[in-house]
Amino acid sequence: MTDRRQQPGASRAAGIELPRANAVIEPFRIKAVEPIPLLSPGERATRIEQAHYNLFRLDADHVTFDLLTDSGTGAMSANQWAGIMAGDESYAGARSFRRFERVVQDLTGKPHVIPTHQGRSAEALLMKALVRPGELVPGNTHFDTTRANIESAGAAALDLPAEVDADPLFPGNLDLDALKQTLEKNATRIPLVILTITNNSAGGLPVSAANVRKTKALLNPHGIPLFIDAARFAENAYFIKHREPGYSDRTVEQIAREIFALADGVLMSAKKDAFGNIGGFLALGDDSLAEAIRTQMVITEGFPTYGGLAGRDLEALAIGLREILEESYLAYRIRSVEYFGEGIEQAGYPVLRPFGGHAVYIDAGKALPHLGAGQFPGQALAVAFYQSIGMRTVEIGSVMFGRRNRETGEEIPAPHELLRLAMPRRVYTQSHVDYMVEMLAHLRPHLNSLPGYRFTYQAEVLRHFTAKFQPIVTPV
């Protein structure tokens, strides 16, 4: 298909050259709407206090702009909703599964397609089948549930992200030298390598096709399989098309196929780049691995032709996996995240650059220099954004990745104090974004008066989900 967005500012009618528009055009119109809650500042103050200053504890009904995650929060298309109505709910051999299977086979080139209810269960099944205690699983940067599933199989998750300035266009890459060294020492202890595209934990930043190819070439002599975590594969393919030499003439779909062809297997949370509200899958080339996983999955997931999903969800995902490859959509998607990031930066906040595909990250440590890591500046900023604007964001800093020393009770901080503003797909308009940016600019001069926070309750694992906080009130 032709992509009008390929030529920025490309209206050449009657010889008139217009500059590239700043506005973001959605390549769709709205078919169903959902009211958003509008609360007064007083109500929000009460709600956040009742939620113990943890945004995970807020009811969605009390959030105006929900930027907590782009996972499962996207808007489905009219076609997907039609698929929902056509779901075949037969327990075994449903036609919705066959349709889903065909789409995934066609896209990934892998014969074995195993549906799962979420991405994390695809990870759990894969690690259980492939990973043994004492082994090592390298990756560009493992997502937190991937890491948890590797560790739960008794192995170590090894992050080998490339230096940010090694390739400024593809900061999500894997560090090939580091992988080479790891292979020299530990090849026999490595059951697989995972490339997460885009690299979520590193800010949703892309991985180049060359990086995937070279990773595969390093693994080949050792016979180690390469897996792709494809949650945001289409966003990554779009970045390749527009940034990597030699790819501008190819379609995003061709690029995605090329990436998948380099891999031995694909795992995906379909709640991102398949426009699903629920779902995931594994796509595998290896017959015996597929058989082992199908045997295992009935225990926790479901029968292999539904994998814990309703038939209608398989139907919606089959449609979503085709829609995501529309280049006009991807142009809108990437540009709208960038537009939001530019606005936040202009409003005076330190943001991470370059912008990734699905979220904008604010450096909360820099934005609130008066708070040390022990006072959780990311949390402070998250609470302030909710209180003053009704936005729900997520702290990615010492609350999520810091640790408490069990003996001393001392907090061990994370390396960065970030706040993530994730954009659900096809949900918020440019007006929503403009409003948020405007309000963020109004808030900017008051940042130095924001209080820090301390824990009043924390669980042993994954504490950020259920933690409780209190503001630290300093005497004036």
Added chain:
Amino acid sequence: MSTTEEPPRRSWAEPFKIKMVEPIRATSFEERHSALRDAGYNTFLLRSEEVYIDLLTDSGTNAMSDRQWAGMMLGDEAYAGSRNFYHLERAVQQHYGFPYVVPTHQGRGAEHLISKVLIHPGDVIPGNMYFTTTRLHQELAGGTFADVIIDEAHDATSEHPFKGNVDLGKLDALVQRVGAERIPYVSVAATVNMAGGQPISLENLRKVRAYCQEHGIRIILDATRAVENAWFIRQREPGRGEQSIATILRELCACADGCTMSGKKDLMVNIGGFLAVNDPEVFEEARNLVVIYEGLHTYGGLAGRDMEAMARGIREAVQEDHIRARIGQVEYVGEKLRRAGIPIVLPVGGHAIYIDARRFLPHLSQDQFPAQALAAALYLEAGVRAMERGIVSAGRDPVSGEHYYPRLELIRLTFPRRVYTQAHCDVAAEAICALYARRERIRGLKMVYEPKYLRFFQARFEPLGDSVYESA
């Protein structure tokens, strides 16, 4: 009114009308023959479009109501704090009575959680007959299942009204033998699927409750079909005839410390389940685990819309008209088969009719997989898909590696809720009668592929003769 005996009524009517339909297709014998061969003579491996009337399971195969579909459109897909979760939580609290609710993507997700939280290696978990996934989760958590159901449950010919009852003598003997401290809970199913959808009485459950309280043992209810169980209590248990189904359901749950639930049955949804408990500490632990296996505790691996549909399903499930028609349909087919002399498990259960393959095919020994062969032959005869519930489902003893040889060798004809009409039921019943007339033509099978876990799902077979069944 006349005092003479009224003739049995043939007609009953569904308390709903049809709002949306799904086409089904009849197939030829030749098509079915090749489809069955490709499926390794395992009905689980057939494609749904190869099936005319699908009685494989009542799990997730139900028709939702227009109100449930409307709820689907009101899904709040927020990652945390979705309003649909709160609707679900409220409906569970109100009708099942447990204060703490953890949603899961399926019933087996809830079983996984409770087994991990409560069972320690070496523990013994008594129950009123095993269920495939329940027992497997108990075993994977290091426990051993012990059957304490009354003997009548294992007798396909007994007409005991509550074949799901626990034998308190067996339970006590077990407690004496292993000690109460090694029994984390008694696993009570209502109704008992593997016994033929048979109910437990409230009286029996109360006695189990009193016994367990005395010994400090928890009760975890498998509430998957507890609404159907409540219906049987009202029909069969003295003094319950005037109570509402909702009241009896609450009383059942009041005897337990928690429940696991597959919402795909009683609650008429296509996906979903939950764990609900009384103990805040068990809840806390389950809530910390759910995020690893299922999803954050306010969605548990479900889309918001599916939680909404389940919340609405709870309120529909306890409607008297609904449950009467539901069980009435199964009874109708059961009565038809009984009159025709087909050997079925009696009394007829709530969600399914179980045909006794031992009596149907006395010429086959159990290691020729008579129930598997009967399910295959029924598909060939009429395109009706049933499920084996006999030696294949029972699996192998993890210690000795031998087949378990269950006394019950059954096929299950399971009725999805609100899906098939009386005419579909008649077609299925007539096919079974036709097959019964030619039953000596059905041959045994041999297993040619056997998966390690829950083998019945994916095992493959070959006929011992030229074909499993020669049609006329």
